[in-house]
Amino acid sequence: xxxxxxxxxxxxxxxxxxxxxxxxxxxxxxxxxxxxxxxxxxxxxxxxxxxxxxxxxxxxxxxxxxxxxxxxxxxxxxxxxxxxxxxxxxxxxxxxxxxxxxxxxxxxxxxxxxxxxxxxxxxxxxxxxxxxxxxxxxxxxxxxxxxxxxxxxxxxxxxxxxxxxxxxxxxxxxxxxxxxxxxxxxxxxxxxxxxxxxxxxxxxxxxxxxxxxxxxxxxxxxxxxxxxxxxxxxxxxxxxxxxxxxxxxxxxxxxxxxxxxxxxxxxxxxxxxxxxxxxxxxxxxxxxxxxxxxxxxxxxxxxxx
Amino acid sequence: xxxxxxxxxxxxxxxxxxxxxxxxxxxxxxxxxxxxxxxxxxxxxxxxxxxxxxxxxxxxxxxxxxxxxxxxxxxxxxxxxxxxxxxxxxxxxxxxxxxxxxxxxxxxxxxxxxxxxxxxxxxxxxxxxxxxxxxxxxxxxxxxxxxxxxxxxxxxxxxxxxxxxxxxxxxxxxxxxxxxxxxxxxxxxxxxxxxxxxxxxxxxxxxxxxxxxxxxxxxxxxxxxxxxxxxxxxxxxxxxxxx
Numbered sequence: 001x002x003x004x005x006x007x008x009x010x011x012x013x014x015x016x017x018x019x020x021x022x023x024x025x026x027x028x029x030x031x032x033x034x035x036x037x038x039x040x041x042x043x044x045x046x047x048x049x050x051x052x053x054x055x056x057x058x059x060x061x062x063x064x065x066x067x068x069x070x071x072x073x074x075x076x077x078x079x080x081x082x083x084x085x086x087x088x089x090x091x092x093x094x095x096x097x098x099x100x101x102x103x104x105x106x107x108x109x110x111x112x113x114x115x116x117x118x119x120x121x122x123x124x125x126x127x128x129x130x131x132x133x134x135x136x137x138x139x140x141x142x143x144x145x146x147x148x149x150x151x152x153x154x155x156x157x158x159x160x161x162x163x164x165x166x167x168x169x170x171x172x173x174x175x176x177x178x179x180x181x182x183x184x185x186x187x188x189x190x191x192x193x194x195x196x197x198x199x200x201x202x203x204x205x206x207x208x209x210x211x212x213x214x215x216x217x218x219x220x221x222x223x224x225x226x227x228x229x230x231x232x233x234x235x236x237x238x239x240x241x242x243x244x245x246x247x248x249x250x251x252x253x254x255x256x257x258x259x260x261x262x263x264x265x266x267x268x269x270x271x272x273x274x275x276x277x278x279x280x281x282x283x284x285x286x287x288x289x290x291x292x293x294x295x296x297x298x299x300x301x302x303x304x305x
Numbered sequence: 306x307x308x309x310x311x312x313x314x315x316x317x318x319x320x321x322x323x324x325x326x327x328x329x330x331x332x333x334x335x336x337x338x339x340x341x342x343x344x345x346x347x348x349x350x351x352x353x354x355x356x357x358x359x360x361x362x363x364x365x366x367x368x369x370x371x372x373x374x375x376x377x378x379x380x381x382x383x384x385x386x387x388x389x390x391x392x393x394x395x396x397x398x399x400x401x402x403x404x405x406x407x408x409x410x411x412x413x414x415x416x417x418x419x420x421x422x423x424x425x426x427x428x429x430x431x432x433x434x435x436x437x438x439x440x441x442x443x444x445x446x447x448x449x450x451x452x453x454x455x456x457x458x459x460x461x462x463x464x465x466x467x468x469x470x471x472x473x474x475x476x477x478x479x480x481x482x483x484x485x486x487x488x489x490x491x492x493x494x495x496x497x498x499x500x501x502x503x504x505x506x507x508x509x510x511x512x513x514x515x516x517x518x519x520x521x522x523x524x525x526x527x528x529x530x531x532x533x534x535x536x537x538x539x540x541x542x543x544x545x546x547x548x
Contacts, residue, residue: 002414211397211408217355218460219385220412222378 002224009228013204014235020200021236027196028240028291029247031189032283034182036248039282041179043275045172051269052168053142060085060135060152061159064106067132072159077133081157085135088152097147100138106131132159190290193240197233197291198298205229205302212302222303226296233295234288241287245280252276306464306495307331307354312363314349314519323349325519326363331497333463336490338506339499340530341516347499350516351466354497355387356380368463385413388457388465388494392472394449396441396456402428403437406456413460427459431485447478451485458489465489467498471505479505503530 014021062082063072082103088094089101104112109131117123139145145163152161205212215225256270264270307330314324324346331337339347352358353365356372365372368386375383396405403424410420428437431451441449450470457465467486471479483505490496500506506513506529513528514521 002411005411210395214395214397214408215412216381217384217389217395218409218412218456219381219383219387221381224412224414 006224006227006231010231010235013208013228013232016207017200017204017232020196020203021232024193024196024200024233024236024291025240025243027189027193028237028287029243031186031193032241032244032287033247034186034189035286036244036279036283037251038179038182038186039279040248040252040271040275041175041182043278044271045175045179047271048168048175048269049172053165056142056163056165056168058137058139058145058148059162059164060089060137060148061132061162062134063157063159064129064132066130067159069159071154071156077157081155082133085152085155085158088155089135089137094148094151097140097144098137099140102136104134104136106133109134190286193237194290194294197237197294200236201229201233201295201298202301204232205299209302216303225303226299229299230292230295233291233298237287237291238284241283244283244287248279248283249273249276306333306335306368307497308366309353310364310366312353312360312365314346314353314358315361322361322519324353324360324516327516327519327521328363329514329521329524331495333495334490334493335495336487336509336511337495337497338509338511338513338528339497339516340501340506340513343501345516346519347516348468349519351389351468351497351499354464354466355384355389385460386463388460388462390450390453390457390465390467390470392469394441394446394453396449396452398441400440401437402433402439402441402444402452405441405452406459409456409459423459427455430458430488431455432481445478446474447481450474450478450482454482454485454489458494462494464495464497467496467500469500470498471500471502476504483509506530 062077062085063075065074065076068074086101086103089098106128110126110128113126113131114123137148139148142165145165149161149163152158212225252271252273252275257272261270309327309329311326311328312324313322313326315322327346327350339350341347349358353360353372354367356367356375359373368383370383397408400408406424406427407420410423415423425434425437428434431454433448433451433455436444436448441452444452450473454470465486470486471482474482479502486496486498487509510527510529513523513525513530515523
């Protein structure tokens with residue numbers, strides 16, 4: 001009986017305020033889509049870090065005959081110098097940091113180069129002796145590349161020490177900025193959504209102020225008066241957040257897995273449907289709680305005794 | 306039933322009190338007229354009884370409860386024991402007579418069965434048995450006020466507060482309303498009615514409390530709109546002044 005009445009009142013409010021309700025739905029939809037996108041980007045960053053940091057190496061490039069930089073002077077690194085670097089990598093104090101060391105000769109470097117850039121213009125001019133020999137080092141903890149850089153850069157025959165992670169870090173910085181931007185936009189939109197919900201509920205309460213007055217006069221409990229309005233706000237916000245959830249799933253399915261997945265040859269590092277399905281309930285909860293809070297706050301004014 | 310102990314009420318921004326150290330007691334089953342010019346404090350008195358306002362000073366007891374100590378959460382439950390009628394009826398225009406009365410019971414959570422039984426009963430009592438399906442604008446002013454009274458008493462309140470219930474009605478219709486209020490009073494409900502209608506007060510010969518500038522200047526057991534006795538120009542409880 002009472003439940004039916006409360007739901008009926010909420011339904012009436014929704015019907016009377018259709019245009020405002022639609023705008024609440026749209027604003028929560030857009031803002032929560034941004035929230036969802038931000039969360040997905042963070043998932044993406046974590047996933048990529050896990051995948052690529054394992055593969056990121058520190059390359060110790062040795063001098064080649066065509067190299068005039070730093071300690072090289074256009075002289076190929078001698079076998080002695082190579083052995084020295086190798087020894088440094090395999091003994092204390094560096095050894096504990098290192099997981100694996102591989103040596104890359106001119107020929108191997110040339111083959112890798114041809115694999116990766118063989119199609120590009122100018123690749124024909126590259127000869128094996130132009131590509132330096134190098135040690136490819138996998139670290140136990142990818143964050144500690146600085147240790148290698150410091151202790152090896154000065155050795156004779158070493159051209160440079162390059163931490164590949166720094167290239168990745170740039171990508172991650174871009175993704176991070178994108179996700180922060182998304183969070184910022186989401187926050188702004190959420191503020192708009194909250195204010196809009198509060199205004200809508202106030203409008204709805206104003207159009208029903210006669211009934212509210214009588215309800216208070218005859219002793220309807222505050223909860224009874226409040227609930228229809230809160231339900232009204234929550235209902236609109238829930239539709240918005242479900243739409244946002246749908247949009248997130250669609251983005252992952254069609255854009256990330258479909259478009260990006262195809263163009264990146266189905267790299268296993270992209271967020272998948274599982275991640276999207278984790279995001280959806282988060283959005284629904286955020287939408288529901290925010291709507292309930294702002295509607296409750298808005299209606300409180302009408303409950304003063 | 307209702308007791309005021311030196312109650313003063315100041316509204317913010319106004320140095321003159323709406324009620325100035327008012328003390329009185331209304332007993333169970335009494336019929337009380339509150340008379341006095343506009344702005345003399347009649348409506349403030351009724352609002353204080355309803356706990357729509359808090360007194361600035363003094364203590365108010367209604368139905369054995371100290372209103373100052375009542376938590377906001379309990380106010381709605383307290384109000385279920387009071388019925389209120391206004392000059393402007395305050396009916397819901399889009400609801401039928403039946404639904405207007407039933408609304409009161411619905412919002413305090415009464416069962417459908419109870420409503421189906423109680424509403425026709427009370428409509429019959431106020432003389433609107435055949436008009437339960439009408440909308441308020443299809444009724445005369447007197448009939449609308451009867452609906453409002455039906456709504457106020459359907460929950461069998463101990464006290465009925467009426468703020469100029471005949472203010473918008475012609476004398477004949479007013480008389481009908483008064484007969485109805487009298488009948489309600491005879492059933493044991495305490496009735497407090499604020500009014501300007503001298504004819505009604507003179508005719509009914511009930512307890513009359515007269516307010517001027519927030520002070521009780523007369524409290525007669527069986528009085529008229531204007532007193533035949535010498536008015537007591539005292540402060541505070543003037544209950545001793547009787548015919």
